[in-house]
Amino acid sequence: xxxxxxxxxxxxxxxxxxxxxxxxxxxxxxxxxxxxxxxxxxxxxxxxxxxxxxxxxxxxxxxxxxxxxxxxxxxxxxxxxxxxxxxxxxxxxxxxxxxxxxxxxxxxxxxxxxxxxxxxxxxxxxxxxxxxxxxxxxxxxxxxxxxxxxxxxxxxxxxxxxxxxxxxxxxxxxxxxxxxxxxxxxxxxxxxxxxxxxxxxxxxxxxxxxxxxxxxxxxx
Amino acid sequence: xxxxxxxxxxxxxxxxxxxxxxxxxxxxxxxxxxxxxxxxxxxxxxxxxxxxxxxxxxxxxxxxxxxxxxxxxxxxxxxxxxxxxxxxxxxxxxxxxxxxxxxxxxxxxxxxxxxxxxxxxxxxxxxxxxxxxxxxxxxxxxxxxxxxxxxxxxxxxxxxxxxxxxxxxxxxxxxxxxxxxxxxxxxxxxxxxxxxxxxxxxxxxxxxxxxxxxxxxxxx
DNA sequence: TAGATTGTTAATCGATTAACAATC
DNA sequence: TAGATTGTTAATCGATTAACAATC
Numbered sequence: 478x479x480x481x482x483x484x485x486x487x488x489x490x491x492x493x494x495x496x497x498x499x500x501x502x503x504x505x506x507x508x509x510x511x512x513x514x515x516x517x518x519x520x521x522x523x524x525x526x527x528x529x530x531x532x533x534x535x536x537x538x539x540x541x542x543x544x545x546x547x548x549x550x551x552x553x554x555x556x557x558x559x560x561x562x563x564x565x566x567x568x569x570x571x572x573x574x575x576x577x578x579x580x581x582x583x584x585x586x587x588x589x590x591x592x593x594x595x596x597x598x599x600x601x602x603x604x605x606x607x608x609x610x611x612x613x614x615x616x617x618x619x620x621x622x623x624x625x626x627x628x629x630x631x632x633x634x635x636x637x638x639x640x641x642x643x644x645x646x647x648x649x650x651x652x653x654x655x656x657x658x659x660x661x662x663x664x665x666x667x668x669x670x671x672x673x674x675x676x677x678x679x680x681x682x683x684x685x686x687x688x689x690x691x692x693x694x695x696x697x
Numbered sequence: 698x699x700x701x702x703x704x705x706x707x708x709x710x711x712x713x714x715x716x717x718x719x720x721x722x723x724x725x726x727x728x729x730x731x732x733x734x735x736x737x738x739x740x741x742x743x744x745x746x747x748x749x750x751x752x753x754x755x756x757x758x759x760x761x762x763x764x765x766x767x768x769x770x771x772x773x774x775x776x777x778x779x780x781x782x783x784x785x786x787x788x789x790x791x792x793x794x795x796x797x798x799x800x801x802x803x804x805x806x807x808x809x810x811x812x813x814x815x816x817x818x819x820x821x822x823x824x825x826x827x828x829x830x831x832x833x834x835x836x837x838x839x840x841x842x843x844x845x846x847x848x849x850x851x852x853x854x855x856x857x858x859x860x861x862x863x864x865x866x867x868x869x870x871x872x873x874x875x876x877x878x879x880x881x882x883x884x885x886x887x888x889x890x891x892x893x894x895x896x897x898x899x900x901x902x903x904x905x906x907x908x909x910x911x912x913x914x915x916x917x
Numbered sequence: 918t919a920g921a922t923t924g925t926t927a928a929t930c931g932a933t934t935a936a937c938a939a940t941c
Numbered sequence: 942t943a944g945a946t947t948g949t950t951a952a953t954c955g956a957t958t959a960a961c962a963a964t965c
Contacts, residue, residue, distance in 0.1 A: 487956070492900055494900075494903070495895075495899035496896070499880065514922075520880075524957070527957060529925085533924060533925075537923080540965060541963070541964045541965045542920075542964065543922070543923085543965060544921090545923090558900075558903050559902040559905065560899055564902065572797070577792070577797050578894070581895075583893065587895050627905065628901075635802070652901050652905050654894060654897060656894075658806070668904060673803065674801070675804055675807050676716070677892060678809060678874060680711055680778075681848075682778050682780055682784065683714070683777065685779065685847065685888070686779035707931075707932070709932070733946065734946075744934065746936090747933060747934075749949085750932095750949080753949075761939070761941045761945080762940065762944075763941060763945080763947085922965085923963085925961090925962090926959105928957105930955105930956085932956085933952105934953070934954085936950085936952095937951105938947105938949090938950100939946105939947085940945100941945085941946085941947085
């Protein structure tokens, strides 16, 4: 309510906040009470001046001469991002990938709850993954409405991804995370994040081959 | 050898190449022969002028008045990235996440081969995942040397991630992809990519809550 | 008071985009 | 020749960084 609403926060700032948050949470669990922008910069590989500038978009959090209080900075960033309260998500796909996501403790740490797991495979329906029983995909619309689910996670084979995205959108889901290696189209108003690990690898590969040129290895 | 080496290619360019590649591969499988920067821009949400500018860092690929030949552009981008030949990777962790990664067909599509899968758990050693038999982690150094592995994928529980990264680095691995939700330190000269899906979700959350403010929902 | 570190301005840097001549 | 689209320059825009006065 007292939020210092600013005209337009650059995307880069919003992308770095989760990074700061991760490091701050680590610091907190190490018992660190105060952190300077210089130290935070060292831990995140972000320029200290940029950290300070990023934070001032939302107000003044620090104390001159002292630094930032770790606990209250975590609190502020969580409030900015909206991770100060829990978010329920529906996971579509109960295979290995779905199971891995459901068991991922990083989710709970940030207030995400795997509320439902759905699949079309009769062999998987009824199976228990973590605390959740796999339900038929047909239940999607009902489940989303009943459990106040705001986020959908797509963990199905590529061929099924688009159809699942369509169903999620139809059920009112406005944020999706797509784990399948295929380009999925979503209607305007829906945010889709792709987590394609191969994309990352390809990107890295470029630098790998550059470096190999330098060190001159002559494998065929 | 004939590569138009340029002083410095901006990181952003290298990040977008895999994106173009993905879309181009999709176009190729749809039987599309030629594509303009305008069309490619529509499919990737990248400004057409930027696509053209990005590509000129590496030479001239297009034909004025016509556009880009899909097949040869794929070929050029793959050569630039280094994904025109295969890359062997070692996967550490044979749990659900490891199994999901091993079965991920996006990897093969881009020439990545899961050459070995390692784990410390005696119950998993000897298990078959895809075409590969899970081996003890102790074999790491030997396996990397024998199979000319250049990439390591960390798919172990958070508590074990740093130790695995250290072992991979010691075995000579210079590119790592970390799937565990923990900050891992690597020595200089090693590239580490973190694939933390929660980081993505947190980022998205910001925009989600902004939108909710607009539409004014009053859940508790 | 002296030392440290923020918040903020101003300077720098680089990336994005518009525009258009070159050319298929 | 007319239409289309590239390659490339120049203009715009925004993000990063350095510097420093404010202040704990």
